[in-house]
Structures are given as structure tokens and as C-alpha cells.
Amino acid sequence: MTAELLSNGLxxxxxxxxxxxIALLWRVVVGPTTADRMVAVNVIGTSVVVxxxxxxxxxxxxxxxDVALVYGLLNFLLSLGLGQLSLDGGEPR
Incomplete structure (x- = not known):
């Protein structure tokens, strides 16, 4: 009974x-700034890991x-890539 309640709570x-x-997708689409969009994408990625x-x-x-761990690492690399892209002003190297 207690295990079932815990499982349902999770x-x-x-x-x-x-x-x-899903509500954060609005911030990704609307913005208003690129930094807002980047933070929203990062928060969504972290939420998916959790x-x-x-x-x-x-x-x-x-x-x-294991899947959550790998996805968390990919989310971290995406954050680094987006940060580098924003520092370069969107110009590829």
C-alpha cells in the first residue's frame, strides 16, 4: 500500500x-530576448531529465x-553550444 502510494506520487x-x-514552451516561442529563450530551453531540458x-x-x-543521465549530459552540451553561439553572435566558426 505504501509503495503503491509512493509510486503514484512520483x-x-x-x-x-x-x-x-509545456507551459515553458511559450517562453521559448515568444521570448522576448534570446537569453530568455536559451534559459527556457535549458529549464525544459533539465525538467525532462527529472x-x-x-x-x-x-x-x-x-x-x-541511465537514460536520464545521458540526456542530462546532452542537455549540458546543448547549453554550452547555445552559450558559445550567443557569444559569437550567431556566426559559425
Missing amino acids: LVGAAALGLVS IIALLGAGLGEVGFL
Whole structure:
């Protein structure tokens, strides 16, 4: 009973975080500045990592945590790339 309640709580938390991530898409589309868009993309990526980890814990699938770790590393590299692109003013090297 307690394990089922915990599992359901983790799944509800993942769903709530998913809704917040969907709401952040508005900031990515509208802006108003490039920095706002970059931060919103980074927050969405981090939220997806947490959602995958919560789903893995809630469903009892340990493999999801590996996927969350790899996605977190890719999100970090995306942040570095976007930062470099913004410093260069959008010009490729």
C-alpha cells in the first residue's frame, strides 16, 4: 500500500513537471530576448531529465535512470553550444 502510494506520487509529480515544461514552451516561442529563450530551453531540458528519473523510480525501471543521465549530459552540451553561439553572435566558426 505504501509503495503503491509512493509510486503514484512520483508519477503525479512527473506529470505536474511535464505540464510546467509545456507551459515553458511559450517562453521559448515568444521570448522576448534570446537569453530568455536559451534559459527556457535549458529549464525544459533539465525538467525532462527529472521527469525521466521520476518515471523510472515510479515504474521501478532502473534503465530509465541511465537514460536520464545521458540526456542530462546532452542537455549540458546543448547549453554550452547555445552559450558559445550567443557569444559569437550567431556566426559559425
